[in-house]
Amino acid sequence: MISYNPKSWLALIFHLTKSDTISILWRELVFIFIFTMGLALAEDFFFPKAVVLEKLFSIYSILGFVISLLLAFRTNTAYDRWWEGRKKWGELVxxxxxxxxKLTSLDLSLEDNHFFGRHIGNFTLCIKEHLREGTNYALLDITSEERAFLESLDHIPSGIVELMYRRLNELKKAGVISEEDLLRLDRNLNGFLDCVGACERIKNTPIPYSYSMFFKKFIFSYVITLPFAFVVNFGYWSAIIATFIFYVFVSIEILAEEIEDPFGNDDNDLPTDEMAQRIQGIVHTILDKR
Known part of the structure; x- marks a missing residue:
């Protein structure tokens, strides 16, 4: 995720990144500009009184209003997914x-504190990778026995939580913690599983295919035929106007596509790497005091 100062207007306007839609769409923008300029030339020399084209402008004004409503809905839907992912990671923190x-208040041994500190950190690293391309065991602080156990499972984050539950049950049987203590800790461990479940729902449930395809086709049809409605009224200036409208409409769709899956490595995705490291630091700071 890109960190920036929202008050630096000029710096933001002239700053380009690889995720900026201009760098993504520059070929299409050049094509629309040349295409519209060619239409303007053809209209000027061959169809100077194209009445049909003059009537198209009012039709495209209405269609522009409709597509603006669809774009607003599309953007809000994508942002809701991004924001829900951020809330779930906030709950994980x-x-x-x-x-x-709660664990420090139980006066556990250094070994037990180290065990829970390792696996709380392991869970955050695991869920981060689980939501991308799968668990990277090289990032986890686990023993060979723990790795063998996790490799036998289909869902690694649940396995890490299970390891912590097993240790808590052992401590309860040994009389180190009480039933009340176990219930208090259970609430937060359940929160771990609720978090990964909610994030999986966001990742594995994209925008419905038929809706996504219709929207892309509608935008494409609108922007590719837009120059026909502009050349009569604006002449050669229509090349700039049509290119700008194409840039705005298609950019909104591209940005919506990028943020609707917020757990990847794109510039506008959630900073899950930093948040996972922050959780590790917080947990070790708390538990290492004992």
Whole structure:
């Protein structure tokens, strides 16, 4: 995720990144500009009184209003997915911190504190990779026995939570913690699983195919035929106008596509790498005090 100062207007306007839609669409923008200029030349020399084209402008004004409503809905839907993902990772930060604080109040051994500190951090690293291309065991702080157990499972994040539940049950049987203590810790561990479940729902449930295809076809049909409605009224200036409208409409769709899956490595995705490291630091700071 790109960090920036929202108050630096000029710097933001003239700053380009690889995710900027101009760098993505520049070929299409050049094509629309040349295409519209060619239509303007053809209209000027061969169809100077094209009455049909003059009537198209009012039709495209109405279609522009309709497509603006669809774009607003599309953007809001994509942003809701991005924001829900951010809220779930915020809940994960809170559950991790709360679990670590509750564990320190139990006066566990250094070995037990280290065990829980490792696996709370492992869970955050695991869920980050699980939502991308799968778990990278090289990132996890696990023993060979723990790795063998996790490799036997289909869902690694659940396996890490299971390891923590097993240790808690062992401590309960040994009389180190009470049933009340276990219930208090259970709430935060359940929060871990709720978080990964919600993030999986966001990742694995894209915008319905038929809706996505219709919207893309509608935008494409609108912007590719837009120059026909402009050349009569604006002449050669229509090349600039049509190119700008194409840039705005298609850019909104591209940005919506990028943020509707917020767990990847795109510039506008959530900074899950930084948040996972932050959780690790918080947990170790709390548990290492004991």
């Amino acid at each position: 809170n559950d991790s911190r709360n679990l670590a604080v």
